Amino acid sequence: MSEQSAQQMREVVDSVYRNESRRVLATLIRLLGDFELAEEALHDAFAAAMQQWQRDGVPANPRAWLVSAGRFKAIDSLRRRARFDASQTELARQIEADNEEAAPGEDEDVEDDRLRLIFTCCHPALPPHAQVALTLREVCGLTTEEIARAFLTTPTTVAQRIVRAKAKIRDARIPYQVPSRDALPERMDSVLRVVYLVFNEGYSASFGESLTRDDLSREAIRLGRLLVELLPEPEAMGLLALMLLHESRRSARFTSAGALILLSDQDRSLWDIERIAEGGALVERALLSRRFGPYTLQAAIAAVHAEAPSADDTDWEQIVGLYDVLARVESSPVIELNRAVAVAMHHGPAVGLAIIDAILERGDLLDYHLAHAARADLYRRLGRNGEARIAYRRALELTRHQQQERQFLEQRLKELPG
Missing domain, CATH: 1.10.8 (Helicase, Ruva Protein; domain 3)
Known part of the structure; x- marks a missing residue:
C-alpha cells in the first residue's frame, strides 16, 4: 500500500x-x-x-x-x-x-433508527439536561467538549450526565423504540425541544471556527420531517415550519468576510423561496387546527418576516399581536424581550425601551447579552448615545464565544457619535 x-x-x-x-x-x-x-x-x-x-x-x-x-x-x-x-x-x-x-420489512410507523434513538435519548425518565447532552452526543455526534462549550458547562459535567443517562437506560430497561401512538403525544414535547436545540446550535454555532453548522441544521430539519410524518400534530408541523423559515435566510445572514447582517439589512433575494413556501404552508395547516402552541406561533412570526418584500414593509402590528398570544401561551423573559423589540418597531423606540427596562429592573435577563444589545440599539435610535455606549459595553462583556456578535457590537460602538 x-x-x-x-x-x-x-x-x-x-x-x-x-x-x-x-x-x-x-x-x-x-x-x-x-x-x-x-x-x-x-x-x-x-x-x-x-x-x-x-x-x-x-x-x-x-x-x-x-x-x-x-x-x-x-x-x-x-x-x-x-x-x-x-x-x-x-x-x-x-x-x-x-x-x-428480525424481519427486514418490518411494518413500523417510521423506518428510521435515528428517530428511535432520539426518542430513547429523550425518554421522560431522564433529566432534561441529560436528554439534551445524550442526544447531541449520540444522535448528532458532538464531543463532550463541544457540548460543554455550547451550554456553558464543563466537559466533566457533560460526561457525567451522559454516563448516568446511559446507565439509567440500561438499568431501567428503557426500550429502544418509537412509543405507541397512545403514548406518543406526551413524549413529543421533550423531543421537539431537543430537536430545536440541535437546530439552533447549527443555525448559530456557539463554538468553533464556523459561523454555522449546517450539518446540525440539516439533521434537525430531517428529524423534524420524520416527526411530522410520524405524528402530524400541529406543534410538530410548527417546529418544522420554524426551522425551515429560519434556514431560508442562512445565505443572507453573513457577509463574505463573515460579518453578521441583521434581518432588516439582509438581501432578501438570497432567501430560499422554496423553504419559505413550505414553511408558510405548514404554519397555515398548524394554525387552522386551533391546537397550536409556541413553536407554531414563533413560526407564524417568522412567516410574517419572510412574506415582507422589504424590511420597511414588515407588518409589525401583526407581529406584536402574535407575540401577545405567544406570551399568554408560554410566558418567558426572552419572549418579553423579543416582543419589546417588535413593539419598538411598531410604536417607537421609547415604548420598547420602557418594556426592556422593566424586565431588567425586576432582575430578569441581567446576564443576557441580547437584552443589553437591544437596549443599546434603542438608546442609539433615541439619540441617547452615552447610555447606548454603556449598554453596548455591557453586552460585549456578556458575549462570550459568539465572535461574530462581538464584532458587530464593537462596530456599532465605534459608529456612535462622540
Missing part, C-alpha cells in the same frame, strides 16, 4: 464517517441493545473498513457494510469476553438470534 493510496483511503473513510457514522451507530444500538457495545462496534467497523476497503474497494452501500461489520465485531468481542464471564456467551447468542429473527 503506497503512502498516497493510504492517504486517499483515509480521506474516503473520514468522509463516510462524517456522513454516516451517526446512522450506523443508531442501527447498531438497535441491533445490540447497548450504547457502549454499539460505540465500540462502530469504531471496530471503521478500523476494519480502513483495511478491507483498501484491498477490496469501497462497497456499494458503505453504511450497510459498516452495520454488518460492527455487528459481527461485537459478537466476536462478546465471545472473547466469555472466557472470563459466561454471561457474555448468552448475550452473544441472544444478539445473533434477535438479528436473525
Whole structure:
C-alpha cells in the first residue's frame, strides 16, 4: 500500500464517517441493545473498513457494510469476553438470534433508527439536561467538549450526565423504540425541544471556527420531517415550519468576510423561496387546527418576516399581536424581550425601551447579552448615545464565544457619535 493510496483511503473513510457514522451507530444500538457495545462496534467497523476497503474497494452501500461489520465485531468481542464471564456467551447468542429473527420489512410507523434513538435519548425518565447532552452526543455526534462549550458547562459535567443517562437506560430497561401512538403525544414535547436545540446550535454555532453548522441544521430539519410524518400534530408541523423559515435566510445572514447582517439589512433575494413556501404552508395547516402552541406561533412570526418584500414593509402590528398570544401561551423573559423589540418597531423606540427596562429592573435577563444589545440599539435610535455606549459595553462583556456578535457590537460602538 503506497503512502498516497493510504492517504486517499483515509480521506474516503473520514468522509463516510462524517456522513454516516451517526446512522450506523443508531442501527447498531438497535441491533445490540447497548450504547457502549454499539460505540465500540462502530469504531471496530471503521478500523476494519480502513483495511478491507483498501484491498477490496469501497462497497456499494458503505453504511450497510459498516452495520454488518460492527455487528459481527461485537459478537466476536462478546465471545472473547466469555472466557472470563459466561454471561457474555448468552448475550452473544441472544444478539445473533434477535438479528436473525428480525424481519427486514418490518411494518413500523417510521423506518428510521435515528428517530428511535432520539426518542430513547429523550425518554421522560431522564433529566432534561441529560436528554439534551445524550442526544447531541449520540444522535448528532458532538464531543463532550463541544457540548460543554455550547451550554456553558464543563466537559466533566457533560460526561457525567451522559454516563448516568446511559446507565439509567440500561438499568431501567428503557426500550429502544418509537412509543405507541397512545403514548406518543406526551413524549413529543421533550423531543421537539431537543430537536430545536440541535437546530439552533447549527443555525448559530456557539463554538468553533464556523459561523454555522449546517450539518446540525440539516439533521434537525430531517428529524423534524420524520416527526411530522410520524405524528402530524400541529406543534410538530410548527417546529418544522420554524426551522425551515429560519434556514431560508442562512445565505443572507453573513457577509463574505463573515460579518453578521441583521434581518432588516439582509438581501432578501438570497432567501430560499422554496423553504419559505413550505414553511408558510405548514404554519397555515398548524394554525387552522386551533391546537397550536409556541413553536407554531414563533413560526407564524417568522412567516410574517419572510412574506415582507422589504424590511420597511414588515407588518409589525401583526407581529406584536402574535407575540401577545405567544406570551399568554408560554410566558418567558426572552419572549418579553423579543416582543419589546417588535413593539419598538411598531410604536417607537421609547415604548420598547420602557418594556426592556422593566424586565431588567425586576432582575430578569441581567446576564443576557441580547437584552443589553437591544437596549443599546434603542438608546442609539433615541439619540441617547452615552447610555447606548454603556449598554453596548455591557453586552460585549456578556458575549462570550459568539465572535461574530462581538464584532458587530464593537462596530456599532465605534459608529456612535462622540
